[in-house]
Amino acid sequence: MAAKSSFLFLSAFISLLSCSYVESSFPVPVFIWSKDSDFNSGSPVLAGHTIKGRDFRENYLNKLFHAPQIIGVFLQDRLSIDDLSRYGDAYSAGNHGSSFSNLKVAMETANSSAVLPSVEVSSSGGKSDELVQLIRELTSGLVKEFSPEESSKFDISEFSLDQEKTNVFIFHLLPASSSTPADIFAQNDKLIGEVTQQISSTGLPYSCILTAAAPSEAIHERQLSEERSTMAHDRLRRATDENNSSSVDVDADEFSLINGSLFIRTKCILMYSKGFIVKFENVSFDVFNETDIKYSYNPDCTGNISDSIEISFKNIPQVTKLTLSLSFNSNGSTGEWRCIDATLDVDGIFNEKTVKDTYTYNCSDALTGPTKYSYSCTSVILKSYQGSSMSFKGFQVQPFNIKNGTFAYAYDCTGFFTIPILMGLVTAAILLAILFMGVLAMFSLTTMDRFDDPKGPTIHVPTG
DSSP states (O other): OHHHHHHHHHHHHHHHHHHHHHTSOOOEEEEEEESSOOOOOSSOOOTTOOBOHHHHIIIIIHHHHHSSOEEEEEEEEEOOHHHHHHHTTTTSTTOOOGGGHHHHHHHHHSSEEEEEEEEOOOOSSSOSHHHHHHHHHHOSSOEEEEOHHHHTTOOGGGSOOOTTSOEEEEEEOOOGGGSOHHHHHHHHHHHHHHHHHHHHHTOSOEEEEEEEEEOOHHHHHHHHHHHHTTSTTHHHHHHHHHHHSOSBOOEEEEEEOBTTBEEEEOSSOEEEESEEEEEETTEEEEGGGOTTOEEEEEEEEOOSSEEEEEEEEEOOTTEEEEEEEEEEEEETTTTEEEEEEEEEEEEEEETTEEEEEEEEEOOTTTSEEETTSEEEEEEEEEEBTTSEEEEEEEEEEEOSOOBTTBOOSEEESSOSSOHHHHHHHHHHHHHHHHHHHHHHHHHTOOOOSOOOOTTSOOOOOOOO
């Protein structure tokens, strides 16, 4: 009986831990800029590292709220570092920040600034209450909180500020889900610029913080699935949910190239390419060389046997249609996946040549790999029977077994014995052979066994 009671208690305890684990905090980005305060921590923020809430308070918040100044805190409902890359035009040359233009200017003109990509700000399940309460505890002076409607009417001249204390204004920004994210981020960015300008006009020291209560929806769902995957029966539940959901995952949004490269991440296919060149007879066209190019994709996730994706490239001058389709099939008996179909639907003018056709390429031999691996190659060339070819530079694709939205170990197209490696081995063999022959020659050297005696007759060596 005692053993049974202990077992029940242990089960209840584990269940409680599991529930609390799911409701744990998710990391969000934090942007800080200041006119006077130097809040850089002693150790640099490592890529991929998440700053714990305690470290964030000790290394950053305590330094900010210790000195008398004005602090503006901007709280978004959902925000991730990917949002700045997507809506801030972060990777285009000479960009002005797009939907985050005022944030960009504020960060660049501040005497001290910091970008913390991943911070556990709050553990209140996507709410900002805990962070607001912490700010109230750290503040020695005035604390004012504004709703999204009140924030637009903010006038700092209406408040009496104690210059010997810390005065804090907390602004709740418009939620990203209330309209299209680009428009909401632009409106909130405009408010950030206006409030920052008002605070700066007082002539007093000031600092500003921009953060969120939770990451963006897609990032939040991926992090949540990662954490829940450690719970009992969750794999079965997620598999059931996926089977009940629609097999087609349509993403109608348009995306820009990131640093001149294409990256596609869906629940069933990952794809990356640094370059994409198509050739029609004697005409060659570099697709990624177009500065204003956009793309959208439509994956078809039908299961663990076959997947496909359709990529449409847009904003290309004189090109009405340029759509790439790739289909993959997984063979459970051989443990390999293979590209079974690659087509390119073209309608446009390329280097003064009109092209309107659908080209089919042989990809079965070029794109293949083990089922649990991705495929990677520095250069992939696919040829069609219609005299066309297309090539990818820095290409990597994984059509099956996607985990945590990242590529698995890469099955590289280049074997171990490449030409440079083979030439190196041949050169090393030649040098070792020369060394071996030299050592043998040294071992063959002998010394004289007889010497002249100055008191005796001279040694006579017959030569004839």
